[in-house]
Amino acid sequence: MHTHNGRFSYSEAPKPLAIVTALHESHVQATILCAKKNGIQIRIRSGGHDSEGLSYISDVPFVILDMFPLSSIDVDIENESAWVEAGATIGQVYYQIAKKSNVHAFPAGVCPTLGAGGHISGGGYGNLMRKYGISVDNVIDAKIVDVNGNILDRKSMGADLFWAIRGGGGASFGVILSWKIKLVSVTPKVTVFKVKKTIEEGAIDLVYKWQLIATKLPQDIFLRAVHEVVNVTQKGNTKKTAQVTFIALFLGNTEKLLTLVNKQFPELGLKQSDCSEIPWVNSTLYWYNAPLGTPIEALLDVPKEPLSFSFKTMSDYVKKPIPKDALKSILDLLVQYDGHLKMEWNPYGGKMHEISSSETPFPHRAGNLFLIEYLTNWGEVGVEAKNHYLNISRSFFEFMTPFVSKTPREAFLNYRDIGIGGNTPSNVTSIDIAKSYGSKYFNRNFERLVRVKSKVDHENFFRYEQSIPPLSH
Ligand SMILES: Cc1cc2nc3c(=O)[nH]c(=O)nc-3n(C[C@H](O)[C@H](O)[C@H](O)COP(=O)(O)OP(=O)(O)OC[C@H]3O[C@@H](n4cnc5c(N)ncnc54)[C@H](O)[C@@H]3O)c2cc1C
Numbered sequence: 035m036h037t038h039n040g041r042f043s044y045s046e047a048p049k050p051l052a053i054v055t056a057l058h059e060s061h062v063q064a065t066i067l068c069a070k071k072n073g074i075q076i077r078i079r080s081g082g083h084d085s086e087g088l089s090y091i092s093d094v095p096f097v098i099l100d101m102f103p104l105s106s107i108d109v110d111i112e113n114e115s116a117w118v119e120a121g122a123t124i125g126q127v128y129y130q131i132a133k134k135s136n137v138h139a140f141p142a143g144v145c146p147t148l149g150a151g152g153h154i155s156g157g158g159y160g161n162l163m164r165k166y167g168i169s170v171d172n173v174i175d176a177k178i179v180d181v182n183g184n185i186l187d188r189k190s191m192g193a194d195l196f197w198a199i200r201g202g203g204g205a206s207f208g209v210i211l212s213w214k215i216k217l218v219s220v221t222p223k224v225t226v227f228k229v230k231k232t233i234e235e236g237a238i239d240l241v242y243k244w245q246l247i248a249t250k251l252p253q254d255i256f257l258r259a260v261h262e263v264v265n266v267t268q269k270g271n272t273k274k275t276a277q278v279t280f281i282a283l284f285l286g287n288t289e290k291l292l293t294l295v296n297k298q299f300p301e302l303g304l305k306q307s308d309c310s311e312i313p314w315v316n317s318t319l320y321w322y323n324a325p326l327g328t329p330i331e332a333l334l335d336v337p338k339e340p341l342s343f344s345f346k347t348m349s350d351y352v353k354k355p356i357p358k359d360a361l362k363s364i365l366d367l368l369v370q371y372d373g374h375l376k377m378e379w380n381p382y383g384g385k386m387h388e389i390s391s392s393e394t395p396f397p398h399r400a401g402n403l404f405l406i407e408y409l410t411n412w413g414e415v416g417v418e419a420k421n422h423y424l425n426i427s428r429s430f431f432e433f434m435t436p437f438v439s440k441t442p443r444e445a446f447l448n449y450r451d452i453g454i455g456g457n458t459p460s461n462v463t464s465i466d467i468a469k470s471y472g473s474k475y476f477n478r479n480f481e482r483l484v485r486v487k488s489k490v491d492h493e494n495f496f497r498y499e500q501s502i503p504p505l506s507h
Pocket of ligand 1: 078
């Protein structure tokens, strides 16, 4: 059930030698010591959303360490913080915060079933990032089991390791047991809206303008642009067309939001009837496309079955507005791909531009206009279908080359893409190959991550296809 990509649940997929389900911290310690003694690799899984399945699949003999039962959440409103175990989902975190306060929140992702272990250690961004940064900017302590089976906290692990696990991917350094997170303030009600425009309704001009203003808007608003393909019926004929949904979270009321949007982005034609004022916790469900009024208990759901459809994600960072003619070609290409590829464009600015790119291993800060997530998905099974859709995803990525960051072409670790480089997880982990993905995920922070790795795990026990290698390997 913690296999969130049909691409890796085919019957011939490599199977683990064993799955160890950690019910207690000591089970994590024992798994590390036993695997190390027997020369077996481990794959650590919390929520199971790794886009390339690297938390539960590998070509070498391996054991899965499942963290999902370790999922307690202890919210301390007085001190505006919470201890969250790695196996908790972020939906459960949002729910437990809301049970204690309607003016506190935590900046993390949009999909409620993401596991705190993987999501936070990979950065963790969501619609509060312009106001408060990403998840790792709001982590104040952590508990980790190191390669010797010791349980360390912020103080005992030291500044370097605490820096590395906040965005460098935990699985290169140890097993995250829990995070202490800082809660942030939100208004008792926030305002949300979705405005949808097809190409025929002026989507291209709107997206062009969005690129110019979304980064400069006040930090209280996050306005994402989702590009996808929909069916439209005109005069009895149905055809496919590209549509852009502008979806907003605003920390304030409708009146203020209307004034702001109609001044800075009047072309959107935002109306009062588009807006809903709801508690922040309900907005997390609205952003996940749940209907307004969905009970917040939906945030506690964990998938009962592995996901049946397959997907591939990739990412890009954009530093200059994309010209209108290119926007048209991009949207036309989406239509050609028949709705199998969609994009989410996430604006930067605000806090993201204020935090230094070396503060955490996550380097994508000032200078970026927006982050693109590409999502290719398909329901067909079999190798032929898989290759077909992976080709679509790769050619679209190639097509985007002129419009996105260069040298390196930056990528977001949480949207893991094995196509940007990967090692075979044998005894030797090539630094050169690691540089190919490491420079894209971490830019100049890659070198510091290698130094930390060399210090805390010089035998390279914690390794996988895109891990950080120590210097000697
Ligand atoms: C539907 C969907 C929506 C998403 N939305 C967002 C979003 O809004 N924002 C965002 O930032 N990302 C998003 N992501 C990406 C997501 O954050 C990453 O896939 C993240 O790694 C998932 O963490 P996990 O624990 O669920 O996954 P897992 O597959 O369990 O783990 C992912 C990686 O972290 C490692 N890991 C897991 N647990 C631990 C641990 N306890 N200690 C050490 N290492 C560990 C794994 O070994 C693996 O390398 C989304 C992904 C999907 C599939």
